[in-house]
Amino acid sequence: MSEFSVLQQKAESFYPNYGRKAELQHQTHYCPGCGHGIISKLLARAIDELGIQDRTILVNPVGCSVFGYYYFDVGNIQSAHGRAPAVATAAKRARPHSVVVSYQGDGDLAAIGTAEILHAANRGEPITVIFVNNAIYGMTGGQLAPTTPVGAKSTTTPYGRSIFNEGYPLHVCETLASLEAPVYLERVAIGNIKGILQAGKAIRRGLENQVNGLGFSLIEVLSPCPTIWKTTPQDAQKRIREELSKIYPVGVFRDLTGDRGARPAALPAPTLNELPALLELDAAHTFETPDRRPTQAVDWRIKVAGFGGQGVLMLGEVLAEAGLAAGLDVSWLPSYGPEMRSGTSNCHVRLATHAIDSPLISRPNVLLALNEPSLRKFVHTVEPGGWVLYNADTLPPDCRRDDVNFVTDSFTKIADGIGDTRVGNIVMLGALMEAAHLVGDEQVDAALAHTVKSARWLEFDRKALVAGKLAARRIVQGVVQ
Amino acid sequence: MEGTHMATQIKPDRGMVEVNQEECKGCGLCVDVCTPKALQLSTGLNRYGYHPAEYAGHGCNGCGLCFYACPEPGAITVYKRTLAEPVAA
Numbered sequence: 001m002s003e004f005s006v007l008q009q010k011a012e013s014f015y016p017n018y019g020r021k022a023e024l025q026h027q028t029h030y031c032p033g034c035g036h037g038i039i040s041k042l043l044a045r046a047i048d049e050l051g052i053q054d055r056t057i058l059v060n061p062v063g064c065s066v067f068g069y070y071y072f073d074v075g076n077i078q079s080a081h082g083r084a085p086a087v088a089t090a091a092k093r094a095r096p097h098s099v100v101v102s103y104q105g106d107g108d109l110a111a112i113g114t115a116e117i118l119h120a121a122n123r124g125e126p127i128t129v130i131f132v133n134n135a136i137y138g139m140t141g142g143q144l145a146p147t148t149p150v151g152a153k154s155t156t157t158p159y160g161r162s163i164f165n166e167g168y169p170l171h172v173c174e175t176l177a178s179l180e181a182p183v184y185l186e187r188v189a190i191g192n193i194k195g196i197l198q199a200g201k202a203i204r205r206g207l208e209n210q211v212n213g214l215g216f217s218l219i220e221v222l223s224p225c226p227t228i229w230k231t232t233p234q235d236a237q238k239r240i241r242e243e244l245s246k247i248y249p250v251g252v253f254r255d256l257t258g259d260r261g262a263r264p265a266a267l268p269a270p271t272l273n274e275l276p277a278l279l280e281l282d283a284a285h286t287f288e289t290p291d292r293r294p295t296q297a298v299d300w301r302i303k304v305a306g307f308g309g310q311g312v313l314m315l316g317e318v319l320a321e322a323g324l325a326a327g328l329d330v331s332w333l334p335s336y337g338p339e340m341r342s343g344t345s346n347c348h349v350r351l352a353t354h355a356i357d358s359p360l361i362s363r364p365n366v367l368l369a370l371n372e373p374s375l376r377k378f379v380h381t382v383e384p385g386g387w388v389l390y391n392a393d394t395l396p397p398d399c400r401r402d403d404v405n406f407v408t409d410s411f412t413k414i415a416d417g418i419g420d421t422r423v424g425n426i427v428m429l430g431a432l433m434e435a436a437h438l439v440g441d442e443q444v445d446a447a448l449a450h451t452v453k454s455a456r457w458l459e460f461d462r463k464a465l466v467a468g469k470l471a472a473r474r475i476v477q478g479v480v481q
Numbered sequence: 482m483e484g485t486h487m488a489t490q491i492k493p494d495r496g497m498v499e500v501n502q503e504e505c506k507g508c509g510l511c512v513d514v515c516t517p518k519a520l521q522l523s524t525g526l527n528r529y530g531y532h533p534a535e536y537a538g539h540g541c542n543g544c545g546l547c548f549y550a551c552p553e554p555g556a557i558t559v560y561k562r563t564l565a566e567p568v569a570a
Contacts, residue, residue, distance in 0.1 A: 007561040037554070038549070193550055196550060197549060
C-alpha cells in the first residue's frame, strides 16, 4: 500500500456519517444509480476545491433534493417547496460573504417554485442554483412534472402527456435566458462519464461566479431517476443521452462572466447598537428586555368586534400595547375580509404570562361588542366566567347568559358627550379596565400615548378612558365573579 | 491482495481501487465506466442485499472515472502509484 497515494476519495464537505437511521448512517437515501448522488458529489468536490466549505450555505427545499443537509457539512437551511431561491436571496443578502447554493429538483423549481426562480433570476441575485431535472416527480412516486416529455406516461398522465391537457415541457434555461440579469446559465446531462465531468466543470463554474461576486448562475443537470423511470441505472443514463438531451439540448445559454463586473454586495445589516438611532429612539435605549411578567398567571383572550370605523382595530392595538407595557406576551390579529366592507370587523388580542401558541381566538374570555350583530355573532363563544361589554343600554333577550359578566352601556353616547363619537371605543376600554382589571391604569395610559400620535386626540382619549371607568362603576350586571 | 499477482506482471498497475462494500448499492455504473475492466459486481450480497462492486485485484490504470460515475459519496476510493517501480518487483 505504501507505494499508492489517494487520487480520489470522499469529499471533505461531506459528513463522515449522516445523521439518519442508525443502521444506514454510512450511505445516502438515494436509490442505486440516482443522479442526485453524482451531482452531490460534484458539488462537494467543487466546494472542496474552492476552499469554501466554511462559508457555504446550502438551501434544501422539498423532494429528494431535501436530503442535502444530511450529507453536506456546510450551513444548511431547509425551505418550503419551491421557495429555495427566495430563502437563498435572504441568506445571501444577510450574509454577502457566504456562498449560497439553492439545490432544487424540477417538481420544486419548475412547478410550485416557478415564481421564485423567475424573480430571483430576474433580480440577478448573486446565488448559485443547481437545478436537478429528472422530468418527473420522483420522491412522491412519479407524477407529471412540467418538464415531463410529451407522450410520457406518469401516474397523473396514465395515457401519456398531452399538449392539450398538460402543455409542453418547460425549458427552464431557455426561459431564464430571455431575462437580462442572469450571468451564467448552462445545461448539462449526466448520461455518461463525459457528461458527468462536464457537469462537474459547470457546477464549479457556478460556484466560482459567486465567489467572484458576479450575479445569478444556474446549472441545469439532466439527471436519471432509475426507480421512478422503472429502468436500470444503465438504461436510465441511456434515456438521458437519447431522449432527454434531444428535448433539452445541453450547452451554455448565457455566459456574461467576462462582461459583467462584480455586483455590489448588499449593505451589511446594522448592528444592534446602531438600531436606536435608525428608529429615532433615545441613544441610551436598550433592547434587552428584563422579564417583567406578573407572577400571577393570566391568559386574556379578547375579541373586539364592531363595524368598520368604530375603532375596532385601534382598540385592539391599545390593548396589545398595554399588555406589552405590563410585561405580558401579546398578539394582535386583525381579521380582515369582506366584512371590512359594511359588515362586522373584528380583531383578536391575546395577553398572557406565557408564550402565545396561537393568536387566533375562538373561545374568548373577553368580548367587546361595539354593536348588536357583533354581540349576536360572538356572545355564545365566550367562556363561562368571562366578560362581555356591549355598546347599548339593554341586552337583546336572546343574547342573555347567566354564566358570564355583562357590562352594557351606550359607550358611544358617552363619547358624544365628551365631544367626539369616535372615542366610543376608548370609553369601552375604560369600562373594561374598571370591570376586569386586565392591566394597570398607567400601562393603559402609556399604550394610548404610544398609539395616539396627535396631542388633541390623546386628550380626548384620556377623557374617554375616565368616563368609561365611571360608567362601569355604575353598571355591573349579571353574575359577578 | 497485492503482492501475489505483482510478481507475475510485467508492468505494474498505475492505480488501485477500493470499494466500500457496505456503502455500495450495486448500480454497476462504475463497472460500465471502467475501460480496463478492473471492476466487477460481486456474486455475493452485502448486508443490504445488493451485489456490491469489487476491484478485480489488478488492472486499474488510476483514471479515477469510476469515482465520478459512482452516486455514493464515499463508496469508491481511487489510488495512484507514487513510485515508478513497485517495491517488491
